[in-house]
Amino acid sequence: MTGSADETATAAAREAAWLNTTGDSLPWLPVSAGGPWEIIQAYWPGARFPSQKTGIYVLLKSSGDYFVAANRYRPQHLVTLKLVWPVRHNTSPLAETEQQNFDNAISLLRQRIRGPLGDKSHGGAFLSAAQVPQQNPLAVDYDDPETTIPAGQGLRATVSYHIDDQEFTG
DSSP, X not given: OBOOGGGGGGHHXXXXXXXXXXXXXXXXXXXXXXXXBSEEEESOOGGGOOTTSOEEEEEEXXXXXXXXXXXXEXXXXXXXXXXXXXOSOOSTXXXXXXXXXXXXXXXXXXXXXXXXXXXXXXXXXXXXXXXXXXXXXXXXXXXXXXXXXXXXXXXXXXXXXXXXXXXXXX
């Protein structure tokens, strides 16, 4: 399949659409479908950040075109998902319960990112996603709750993985 270099501009939106997908065999993430995430969107909302809602924000950390062969290029993106999980009660055992809920929600997210057996293209949106373990495995980095909870930031984590986009000729 031949794509275009302009597809890089839509990569974050295409990945956010995949994470919002329901009706398949993978975990459903949006609250509207029974999942744990209230907001799933491309890009960080800036000043209008809703601090009391669970959220996944799809960002591109880096992007590059890799020469494949005979004037064929394959864009590759390092996707970063910023995860936000409010903690409304910071006393024990409620804080621990929220941390477990956050871990459960991340487990569902990881299952969706891995995709269904036999199709790692995120519904055909990409050539492959989260399939480049030697460069950057599907990784979750948690912020320290000892710092984020008292600061009113809830729980935070970053998920990162590579996506290979459709090839283009140039």
